[in-house]
Amino acid sequence: MKRGNCLSTSRKCCSKKVGRAEASKTSTNKEKTLVVLALKYQYSLRHLLSATKLAKSVFYYHVNRLKTPSAYENELKRIESIYHEHKGRYGYRRIHLALINEGIKLNHKTVQRLMGQLNLKSTVRPKKYRSYRGV
Template structure:
């Protein structure tokens, strides 16, 4: 049984220390579509096309060459969220 079934929303928000507006803001935000969905698909495709060898810098360049307008740090953030790593992690000495 859920807590919301046993207790009122106001009581749960008070215990959690959240404002009512914060609860409804996040509830509405979860129902919005992902603004990065197309970009994530393009990143994953570029990563797969290059057999997982490209890091965020090279993926960024692939996207720029394909006509995307995106920052390197955004590509890095999304690759991390997707769990895409190039397998090369620095100096191998």
């Protein structure tokens, strides 16, 4: 296959995959790495990296990062279990307090970030109307 034809084909496939991965915003290098890994057996790595405008060192950096487990693996499981135990009513503040009561010390910002990674958002119940307060 000619170089130009292969490059345009790989660019088209990459753009479709990246578009599917993240339609609303620009794709991150991690997402681009996942796309390149998915298409790596169909196209040459060099063409995929040039199509995604991803440096080779950045690609291999993210490949190695994908292999290593998260530092907060146990905490992620516990945060998720606390969230589901309370039927999604607990936000990051109450989950942070529950973790402290269990002896797990984490900063509240870390709990908030980990909940964001897990896409856990507490439900906001509508306020009851009180005529004497006007609220």
